Amino acid sequence: MSDLKNEDNGAISTLNGDFEKLKVDDVRARYEEERQKRLRDDGNSQFIQVEQSANCKRFADDPWADPADIQPLEAKFPDKRSEMLIIGAGWGGIQIAVRMIEAGIPAQDIRMIDPAGGFGGTWYWNRFPGLMCDIESYSYLPFLEETGYVPKHRYSYGQEIREYANLVARKWGLVDSAVFKTQAKEIVWDDDAKDWVVQLIQRQKDPQETESVENLEIRSKFVTISTGPLNWPKLPNIPGILDYKGGIFHAARWAYDVTGGSPTDSSLLNLKDKNVAIVGTGGTSVEIVPHLAKWSKNLYVIQRTPASVGFRNQRETDEEWFRWQRERMRNFHQHFTLGEKPAVNLVDDEWTRAPGLVGLTGNVEGPKSPEEIPAYLAKLVEADMPYQKQIHSRIDTEVKDPVVAEKLKPWYPIWCKRPLFHDDYLQTFNRENVTLVDTEGKGITSMTEDSIVIGDKAHKVDVVIFATGYLAPPAGTPAEKANMTVIGQNGVSMTEEWPRVGPTTLHGVIDAKFPNLFLAGPQQAATSGNYRFNLDEYAKHMAYILTESKRRANDAPFVVAPSAEAAEDWAMQVTMRSAPMAVAIGCTPGYFNLEGELDRIPSEYQMVLARSGLWGSGIEDWIGVIERWRADGNMEGIVVSP
Structure with a gap:
C-alpha cells in the first residue's frame, strides 16, 4: 500500500x-x-479558460473531428444568408431545431453552427472511459416517444447518447443544416436592414496538423444562442x-x-x-x-x-418501467419540494429522494422576502x-x-x-x-x-x-457562453448591458434590446436537475413565439421582441421570486456560486443579481405561467413590427 x-x-x-x-x-x-x-480571494479567476488562453489552447483541441466530414463555409452559405441560425449543435440546438421544424419552419431554412466536428455538444466532446449520464435515460433523452427508441440502460452511456443525437438529427433532416468546426465571433443587429450581421470563423486541421482558417460574413433574419457551458x-x-x-x-x-x-x-x-x-x-x-x-x-x-x-444502481432497461416521458418528468420535478409529494415515485432515484435539492431548483414553498431566508x-x-x-x-x-x-x-x-x-x-x-x-x-x-x-x-x-470542469454555468451572459460578442439595438453590448442592469427578457427566451434573438435560458427562466427538459420547454416556447409572430405578420418580413414594459414586468416577477435561490450564498465554493464570488456581491448589485437569476418558484410553476400565456393566445408583451 x-x-x-x-x-x-x-x-x-x-x-x-x-x-x-x-x-x-x-x-x-x-x-x-x-x-x-x-474560500479564495481569486474566486472564479483561479481558473484558466483554455479556449481564450494562447498558451493553453491545445487543451481544447478537437481530437475527434474528421476533416473529410467538414464542408467549407462558402458551400454551406452560398448566398451568405440564413433564415434561422442556431448557435450550438448540442442537445439544446437539436431540440430547438426540431421544435422549429414541427412548428412549420423547413429544415433547409435552418443552419446550426458549432465549434465541434459533430452533433452532441458535451456528449461530442466527452468520451472518457466510464462516461454516463446521471439522469435516468427515460427522462433525459428527448423525443423517445417520437422516435420509438428505448435506451439500453437506466443511465445511458456517453457513446449511446452521442449516437442517439445523430439519430435524431437524421430523423428531422438536420444533417445538411449543420456547419461544424465553426464559431460566430460576433453578431450585430442591423437597425436599418432589421437582421443580424454574423461574423463566422471556421478552423480546421489537416492530417499534418496544419490549421486552415476561413472567415465569412453572413446575415440571418433570426438567431438562437444555445451553447451550454460544458463545452469550454x-x-x-x-x-x-x-x-x-x-x-x-x-x-x-x-x-x-x-x-x-x-x-x-x-x-x-x-x-x-x-x-x-x-x-x-x-x-x-x-x-x-x-x-x-x-x-x-x-x-x-x-x-x-x-x-x-x-x-x-445501474441496470439494463426493463421495458415495464417505461412510461410516457412527460408523465415521468413531471413526477420527477414534483419530488423537488418540501411539501407533499406524489403518492407514486415513477423515477425512484437519488434525485427524487433528496428534498434538499429544492435549494438548487427553487420551489413554491420558498421564502417570499429576504427576512424569511x-x-x-x-x-x-x-x-x-x-x-x-x-x-x-x-x-x-x-x-x-x-x-x-x-x-x-x-x-x-x-x-x-x-x-x-x-x-x-x-x-x-x-x-x-x-x-x-x-x-x-x-x-x-x-x-x-x-x-x-x-x-x-x-x-x-x-x-x-x-477533471477540473468547465466555464461556470452562472458566469457571464449568453454571449460569453458562446465565446462571442453580441451587439443589439442602438449598439448595446450584451456583455456590458446584462451585468449593468440585468436581462430584459420575456420568459427568459427573448430580450427587448436584442430583437429576433432567441435565448436558451436559464437566466430569467427556470431550471431542474434534468437540464435537457428545461431546454425542450425553452425550445417549444421559442417556436410558438416565432410562428405566431409570423402568422400575425401575414408571412411578411417582421421583427419580434418584447416591449420594454413587458420585459420590466417580467424582471420584477423574477425578482419577487428570487429569495429561494439565495441559499446558494454561503455555500462551499464551487461552480454554482462562482467559487464563492456570489458571497461578495456588493449590496448595490444585489437587485441586478436577483432580476438576472432563476424563477425561484421552480420549473413546473414557470411552465404553468408560460403555458397559460400561450393558451391566452394574445401574445401579451410581444411586439411584432414590420
Missing part, C-alpha cells in the same frame, strides 16, 4: 463524528468550517503547469494516445506501468477513477472538496440531513480505511454542488494502488516537469489528467 494511503494532511475537525448524533447547529457549523478552508474546459492556474513534461490533458479532450484504448474500448493498456494523477473529484472524476484504478500502476486522486456520491435555510438543512447521513453512512460502510473514509465525506448541503451517483467510486479507494491525496481544500501548490506539489510534498507522476 502506498505510504500516502493513510497520510493525515491536517487535523480532523472537532465536529467530526457520527452524523446520526449531530444536531442541525453542529452540522451548519461544520459546513461553515469547511467552507472557510476553501478550464484548468486551475497552477504555477508551473506548462513546465510539466509528462502526458497531460483535460478529461473533456481525452487523450487515448496517452492512455491506450478508445471511446469504445476502455482497456487503458498504456497506463500499466504509469503513475497517474487525476485532479478533481467532481462528476467527471467519479466516473473515471474506477477505470484508471483498474489500469494504472498507481493512481493518485487529488481532492480539494469531497464529492457527495449517492447510489446509482434564514428560517428557510435552517429548514432546508434539517430536511437535507437524512440524505447527508445516508451519504456518510455509505462511505463508512464501503471504505475500509477510516482515515480515508473521513476525508471522503462531504460537508456541505446537497444544493451547493451537483449531487453525484456511482456504484464503484467509493470502493475504488480500497485498492492497494489508489491513493487519496486530500489537499484540505487548498488545491495544488505548483507543478514541476515531473511532479505535482501539494504543500511541501512532491508527487512524481507520469500522467496528469485534469
Whole structure:
C-alpha cells in the first residue's frame, strides 16, 4: 500500500463524528468550517479558460473531428444568408431545431453552427472511459416517444447518447443544416436592414496538423444562442503547469494516445506501468477513477472538496418501467419540494429522494422576502440531513480505511454542488494502488516537469489528467457562453448591458434590446436537475413565439421582441421570486456560486443579481405561467413590427 494511503494532511475537525448524533447547529457549523478552508480571494479567476488562453489552447483541441466530414463555409452559405441560425449543435440546438421544424419552419431554412466536428455538444466532446449520464435515460433523452427508441440502460452511456443525437438529427433532416468546426465571433443587429450581421470563423486541421482558417460574413433574419457551458474546459492556474513534461490533458479532450484504448474500448493498456494523477473529484472524476484504478500502476486522486456520491444502481432497461416521458418528468420535478409529494415515485432515484435539492431548483414553498431566508435555510438543512447521513453512512460502510473514509465525506448541503451517483467510486479507494491525496481544500501548490506539489510534498507522476470542469454555468451572459460578442439595438453590448442592469427578457427566451434573438435560458427562466427538459420547454416556447409572430405578420418580413414594459414586468416577477435561490450564498465554493464570488456581491448589485437569476418558484410553476400565456393566445408583451 502506498505510504500516502493513510497520510493525515491536517487535523480532523472537532465536529467530526457520527452524523446520526449531530444536531442541525453542529452540522451548519461544520459546513461553515469547511467552507472557510476553501474560500479564495481569486474566486472564479483561479481558473484558466483554455479556449481564450494562447498558451493553453491545445487543451481544447478537437481530437475527434474528421476533416473529410467538414464542408467549407462558402458551400454551406452560398448566398451568405440564413433564415434561422442556431448557435450550438448540442442537445439544446437539436431540440430547438426540431421544435422549429414541427412548428412549420423547413429544415433547409435552418443552419446550426458549432465549434465541434459533430452533433452532441458535451456528449461530442466527452468520451472518457466510464462516461454516463446521471439522469435516468427515460427522462433525459428527448423525443423517445417520437422516435420509438428505448435506451439500453437506466443511465445511458456517453457513446449511446452521442449516437442517439445523430439519430435524431437524421430523423428531422438536420444533417445538411449543420456547419461544424465553426464559431460566430460576433453578431450585430442591423437597425436599418432589421437582421443580424454574423461574423463566422471556421478552423480546421489537416492530417499534418496544419490549421486552415476561413472567415465569412453572413446575415440571418433570426438567431438562437444555445451553447451550454460544458463545452469550454478550464484548468486551475497552477504555477508551473506548462513546465510539466509528462502526458497531460483535460478529461473533456481525452487523450487515448496517452492512455491506450478508445471511446469504445476502455482497456487503458498504456497506463500499466504509469503513475497517474487525476485532479478533481467532481462528476467527471467519479466516473473515471474506477477505470484508471483498474489500469494504472498507481493512481493518485487529488481532492480539494469531497464529492457527495449517492447510489446509482445501474441496470439494463426493463421495458415495464417505461412510461410516457412527460408523465415521468413531471413526477420527477414534483419530488423537488418540501411539501407533499406524489403518492407514486415513477423515477425512484437519488434525485427524487433528496428534498434538499429544492435549494438548487427553487420551489413554491420558498421564502417570499429576504427576512424569511434564514428560517428557510435552517429548514432546508434539517430536511437535507437524512440524505447527508445516508451519504456518510455509505462511505463508512464501503471504505475500509477510516482515515480515508473521513476525508471522503462531504460537508456541505446537497444544493451547493451537483449531487453525484456511482456504484464503484467509493470502493475504488480500497485498492492497494489508489491513493487519496486530500489537499484540505487548498488545491495544488505548483507543478514541476515531473511532479505535482501539494504543500511541501512532491508527487512524481507520469500522467496528469485534469477533471477540473468547465466555464461556470452562472458566469457571464449568453454571449460569453458562446465565446462571442453580441451587439443589439442602438449598439448595446450584451456583455456590458446584462451585468449593468440585468436581462430584459420575456420568459427568459427573448430580450427587448436584442430583437429576433432567441435565448436558451436559464437566466430569467427556470431550471431542474434534468437540464435537457428545461431546454425542450425553452425550445417549444421559442417556436410558438416565432410562428405566431409570423402568422400575425401575414408571412411578411417582421421583427419580434418584447416591449420594454413587458420585459420590466417580467424582471420584477423574477425578482419577487428570487429569495429561494439565495441559499446558494454561503455555500462551499464551487461552480454554482462562482467559487464563492456570489458571497461578495456588493449590496448595490444585489437587485441586478436577483432580476438576472432563476424563477425561484421552480420549473413546473414557470411552465404553468408560460403555458397559460400561450393558451391566452394574445401574445401579451410581444411586439411584432414590420
